[in-house]
Amino acid sequence: MQGSLGVTGPLLQVFLWTPVPRDTPLWGPHHPWGPHHCTWGPSTEGSLCPSPASAPRRKLVRVKVVRKKVLKKKVLKKRPKCHTHTSVSHTHRCEPGPAVPGTHQTPPPTGCPPLGLESLRVQDSQLRASSHKRYGLGAHRGRLNIQSGLYDGDFYDGGWCAGQEDVGQWLEVDARGLTNFTGVITQGLNSIWTYDWVTSYKVQVSNDTHTWHPCRNGTEEAVFPGNQDPETPVLNLLPQPVVARYLRINPQSWFPNGTVCLRAEVLGCPLPGPLPTAGLDFRHHNHTEMRKLMKRVNDECPNITRVYSIGRSYLGLKMYVMEISDNPGMHEVGEPEFRYVAGMHGNEVLGRELLLNLMEYLCREFRAGNPRVVQLVTQTRIHLLPSMNPDGYETAYKLGSELSGWAMGRWTYEGIDLNHNFADLNTALWDAEDNDLVPHEFPNHYIPIPEYYTFANATVAPETRAVIAWMQRFPFVLSANLHGGELVVTYPFDMTRTYWKAREPTPTADDGVFRWLAAVYATSNRAMASEQRRLCHHEDFTRYGNVINGADWHTVPGSMNDFSYLHTNCFEITVELSCDKFPHASELPAEWENNRESLLLYMEQVHRGIKGVVRDGDTEEGIANAIISVDGINHDVRTASHGDYWRLLNPGEYEVTARAEGYGAATRRCRVPFENVPTPCGFRLYRTRPPGRGRHRLPPDPPLRLQRQRLRRLRAHRRAP
Secondary structure, eight states: OOSOOOSOOSEEEEEEEEOOOOSSOOOOOOBTTBTTOOOOSSOOTTOSSOOOSSOOOOEEEEEEEEOOSSOOOEEOOOOOOOOOSSOOOSOOOOOOOOOOTTSOOOOOOOOOOBOSTTTTOSOGGGEEESOOSSGGGSGGGOBTTOOOOSSTTOSSOBSEEOSSOSTTOOEEEEEEEEEEEEEEEEEOOBOSSOOOOEEEEEEEEESSSSSOEEOEETTEEOOEEOOSSSSSOEEEEEEEEEEEEEEEEEEEEEOTTSOSEEEEEEEEEESSOOOOOTTSOOSOOOHHHHHHHHHHHHHHOTTTEEEEEEEEOTTOOEEEEEEEOSSTTOOOTTOOEEEEEEOSSTTOOHHHHHHHHHHHHHHHHHHHTOHHHHHHHHHOEEEEEOOSOHHHHHHHHHHOTTTSTTTTTSSOTTSOOGGGOSOOOHHHHHHHHHTTOTTTTSOSSSOOOOGGGGSTTOOOOHHHHHHHHHHHHSOEEEEEEEEOSSSEEEESOOSOSSTTOSOOOOOOTTHHHHHHHHHHHHHHOHHHHOTTOOOSSSOOGGGGTTEEEHHHHOOOTTOHHHHHHHHSSOEEEEEEOOSSSSOOGGGHHHHHHHHHHHHHHHHHGGGSSEEEEEEETTTOOBOTTOEEEETTEEEEEEOOTTSEEEEOOOSEEEEEEEEOTTBOOEEEEEEEOSSSOOEEOOEEEOBSSOOOSSTTOOOOOHHHHHHHHHHHHHHHTOOOO
């Protein structure tokens, strides 16, 4: 997600309850409302199942992850100190009794996924609370990692806060069916104004919301340790699955200077089980597993795939790209090149998995003869970079889906945010425009990298350098940068023109084309287009059709989108794929269905507009780096090494001019239809002065010479890890 991070904590805590092996079988007594109810505690009149004679001792493991400038993990093993309103003499756990003959046996824990408070699978109507301070702090806001607005008292605030400060408050989750509850994750309130979190809580379950059964540790109710800061997720695992429909979190103590506020996620397996996964590899892949999957796809479809690396991360992990084309490894004249980039922020992982699934899908469907896929692969050269920040991903991956929090793994190992690490070309362009220097004295495209960016001490990540070199190597036409943490599509410019403003509309010269491209993805995405979708955090993007100018959301100097547009021919947008930055593996099949059509349809837009070859009128050879200008649009593109070009345009009739150093210009009218088919618009140029040496090539024009000089200096000053 490109947005602000809010308040982030330095610590991750995990409390694991490791039971001593016991001979008693798993429990699962009868009850009046269904066959899978549970309770705990001693055998008394009215209880549903007896408890063991005594609670066995358990080992408590507390894991801390401390984020400094360089991320490292520190592990401490000790027993936690629980500050509660009740005396707790034993290790906290839900104490089950022995099974009753003839009743359902609760299955053992199997790593159940989150119910979906964070990812919004759990709807607002499934959340209730005993009270709330105001609507903006209601139960519907008690979702893990939800972000608040900027203002105190915002209508969409950063968590649930009870209306009273007493131990009778609760947050309730309705699973809408029998569920094996296995754990609870909590955070405090996300706010820049106050500090509020729960330091301990109880857990209760029910099947009818009338009779509630507490989690016990022998004869007393168990009190689970809560948070020590607002942002660090704290996980408490239950030792046995708890089969019920409703679960309540009942705060018992809280930060002394705060109030009863929390955000939560509940882990549980809905019965009877997960849905089938349609044959794709729906799981989270670390770097080694990602490489194996890409190799497997390459082995299955060697005629249309190629795996290559564009460089290495700071820690030396290769940045792998999958190429998919009918002639992999070769640029075909007239065939546009497309790229998807994911994992710029290492903890925003959905894009990574979607691109891995896309590789599998295109390979499988091409072999099956799917006409749409066959046409796409044979007419487009596709490049898929699933992990731009592999070091950051590995940090988030080790913590897991629910415990990586909102920011852990976002940055590179060096602490660099890659989405702010590209050269700022906007300022130079706008200064030149203000002085009426564009395009005669200052270019409106292929803007050279600023000199300061090429210095040896410039803070340029190796991942950024690798991507910039990749952009120079291939004549990309269209791209999308896949993020997470919201449901919206943004388009350039990402940086506000008024430098002191945090947000303002800042359109490009191709604003109409960018709006179309963004709308194509947003309107075909199931989650964005759903009439039932709710806000991820606090901004209502549905008012804009889930599409917004990047700078009108928040300013992002040094973004890859702006750099791509001003430094190369490539048009690039950002897609925020999901409210949850790190969705659980169980949610990946649904996310694939949400995005499959969008991913395909957006790639097909690379054929929208005009294309052609600019040739030497005498030799018929292609002219490299010829400039293509469209009347009325103050942004040009250049031809590739063989003289071919692609210019994205909306339907209409345009006056197009081609010119090159040492040649006379040529102009013609080209009409773009509504069909998604490129209009041929080629040119023949004739020399106005004798050719230079070396294969009849003339020296490049001054802006191009400066661009190449700065790129050589940037490559020469690579920083060693």
